[in-house]
Structure formats: structure tokens, C-alpha cells
Amino acid sequence: MPTRQFDGARVRAERRAADLTQSDVAERMGVGRAAVAKWETVSRPPDAHRLPLLARVLGRPLDELFPREGEPDLADLRCDAEYPQSETGRIIGAQSHIPVYKAERGIARLDGSYVEPLAAAYGVSVAELLAAQERSFGISTPPPSLARSGGPVAVPRTVAEKVNYLLENAYFGQTPPTDAEMAQAINEQNAATVVTAEDVRALRTGAETSASPAVRAGLAHAFQIDPAFFADGAEVHPAAREVMEGIRFLGSIQRGQILGLAARGNSAGLSPEMIAKVNELVAELQDKLPDAQSDE
Known part of the structure; x- marks a missing residue:
């Protein structure tokens, strides 16, 4: 069973809402009508790598129609990229898909030469692929995080x-x-x-x-x-947090958000020391740019 939730009744309702027959869906999915009937009546999902296509056929966002339970592992990344496992040997330039099979099953980690081409094919960063690999090995405890614009960022450990x-x-x-x-x-x-x-x-x-x-x-x-x-x-060194806060701080300057950071304060995920530095810089900027206004 894939980590994405699958509800056959929901699929049937969305198909009808899209004014599609089971045969219409089957043709677009490249399967028989009986397969679609099973998806809808007994909630027997298609192969996980077919879920993105099914969502597109029904005109619904993948994460909305088939929400994920937790963070993705290697198999999840592959399926979201719509690759059957048998295709991965070609992606990594190997004679078979066995290296990816072993990594997905938590048997043996990927050779370093396979990481970049696999990440590129899956549309993720190397760091995201490596994190997914760790989850395939059962290392799933989320590390502490620091907030930044756009969402939380895991504190790197390895x-x-x-x-x-x-x-x-x-x-x-x-x-x-x-x-x-x-x-x-x-x-x-x-x-x-x-x-x-x-x-x-x-x-x-x-x-x-x-x-x-x-x-x-x-x-x-x-x-x-x-x-x-x-x-x-095992513990996150304070220096890691300080470096990440500094990058967050400089990134905000780059994006022209420094005045907003001062207004948001610790809700932006910065330490009191970094907030003090932000406020010092804001004071200098306001002297030089008297018309500058906070974005909040």
C-alpha cells in the first residue's frame, strides 16, 4: 500500500464530477476498464507510480486527492516522479534496477555515483534524496528545525x-x-x-x-x-543554528525583506542575538532610507 492515502469512493466521485466514464479513465491511464472499477469499488489502488497520472486525468492536485502520510522515502519520490522501479536502472546507468530496489528496501545505500542522476530524474535536490534514503532505512525521527520564509528547514546533521x-x-x-x-x-x-x-x-x-x-x-x-x-x-551544535540563522538573515536582505524581519521578530525563527543584529541594521537602513517602511 503506498504511503499516499487512496479512497476509491473519492476517485469515483471525482470521475463523475469530471464527466468521465470508467472507460475514459482507463483509456487515458493505459489500463482496462475492469482495473478502474476495482480502484473505485474495492479501493484497490493502482501502482503507486500511476497516482500522479490518475490525479491529472481527474483534474485534481496530487496532494489533495491522494494526501501523503508523513515525509517521503525513496520509493515515494520515485512514484511521485512516475517511474516504475524497473526504469531506475536506466536512470542511474546500471545494468539493472537492483541498487535502487535495495536502497528502497533499506538493504544497501545507493552508490554515490547514482545519487545525482536519481535526484535529477525525481526532480528533487541531492539533500532531499539523501533524506528520503535515510527514511527508507527507518531513520525517520525529524530533526530540529529553524523557520525561514517558505517553511521550516531541517537542521542538517550529516x-x-x-x-x-x-x-x-x-x-x-x-x-x-x-x-x-x-x-x-x-x-x-x-x-x-x-x-x-x-x-x-x-x-x-x-x-x-x-x-x-x-x-x-x-x-x-x-x-x-x-x-x-x-x-x-548526536546533538545539533549551536554553530549550526547560528550559521543557518545567518543565511536566513542574509537571504532576507537579498530579498528586500529585512525591515519585515525586524517587525516579525522571533516569529521569523531568529534568535534574540540575531534579532538584535537585525534591529541594528534596520536602524542604519532607516537613517539612510528615511522613506523605507516595514512590510507589516
Whole structure:
């Protein structure tokens, strides 16, 4: 049973509301009319990767017609992208779909070389794919989060999550560093060759999960942030929260929302220290831009 909820009676009602017959739906879905009848009468859902198409045929949003129970795992991402498992071998350039099958079943994690093409095919970020993979392995306890415009953001815990968070959020339209550039910065910080671009790629994609203190310090140097951001441990280091708040803060400046942040205060998810910094900057901006107004 897919993690998306399926209600055959609701499907029947939506079909009738759309003035479609079971044969109409069957033809558009590429199945027999008997299959549609079973979906409606005994709530026997189609294969999960067909649900997005069924929602489109009925003219309803996928998340509204078939709401999801919890966060997606790897199989959920695949089905939402409308791929049967048998197609995934072609996506990752492997001879079969077995690597994806094993990752979806929590047997063996994906090889790092498979992560990027799979994320691209599924229409998600590398970080989202890696998080879904962890859920496939039963690691589903949600981490603490910090609010930002557009919704909550999970505090990254693993090296891969931290690297991908920075690459995806910290550059504000600028080009983030490549694996080779990160490797160069790490080696410069250590005055020795401690990693290659392939090593960095393995860390970024989650193929390699351990990083030495030298590599963690080098990553902090590459991103020009507090080295404590890459600290290991079960608890979220305060530096991680501070870095994320700083990115949130700078992103708000980039989007022209800084005055609104001052008005919203802690409802925006910032610490008292960061709010104080916001207010200091707002005071400077108001002196320079006397006509500036808060957005709330």
C-alpha cells in the first residue's frame, strides 16, 4: 500500500464530477476498464507510480486527492516522479534496477555515483534524496528545525546534509564551489593533499559518511564559516543554528525583506542575538532610507 492515502469512493466521485466514464479513465491511464472499477469499488489502488497520472486525468492536485502520510522515502519520490522501479536502472546507468530496489528496501545505500542522476530524474535536490534514503532505512525521527520564509528547514546533521545545505542556500545567485574547488580549499587549509575531488563528491552524495577532523576543518575553510558547523555528534551544535540563522538573515536582505524581519521578530525563527543584529541594521537602513517602511 503506498504511503499516499487512496479512497476509491473519492476517485469515483471525482470521475463523475469530471464527466468521465470508467472507460475514459482507463483509456487515458493505459489500463482496462475492469482495473478502474476495482480502484473505485474495492479501493484497490493502482501502482503507486500511476497516482500522479490518475490525479491529472481527474483534474485534481496530487496532494489533495491522494494526501501523503508523513515525509517521503525513496520509493515515494520515485512514484511521485512516475517511474516504475524497473526504469531506475536506466536512470542511474546500471545494468539493472537492483541498487535502487535495495536502497528502497533499506538493504544497501545507493552508490554515490547514482545519487545525482536519481535526484535529477525525481526532480528533487541531492539533500532531499539523501533524506528520503535515510527514511527508507527507518531513520525517520525529524530533526530540529529553524523557520525561514517558505517553511521550516531541517537542521542538517550529516556531513552530506551540511555540505548540500550550504551549496543550495548560501550563495544567493552566485556560483557555489565545485567538488574540485572544495578539495583544493581543504588541501590548502591543511597544507597537504588530504582529499581529492572524488573524495569530496563521495562526502557530498553520502557515499562516504565519515570525515576526519582535518577534512571538517577544511570544509569550514572552503565555505568560510565557523568550523564548529561541521562538528560531529548526536546533538545539533549551536554553530549550526547560528550559521543557518545567518543565511536566513542574509537571504532576507537579498530579498528586500529585512525591515519585515525586524517587525516579525522571533516569529521569523531568529534568535534574540540575531534579532538584535537585525534591529541594528534596520536602524542604519532607516537613517539612510528615511522613506523605507516595514512590510507589516
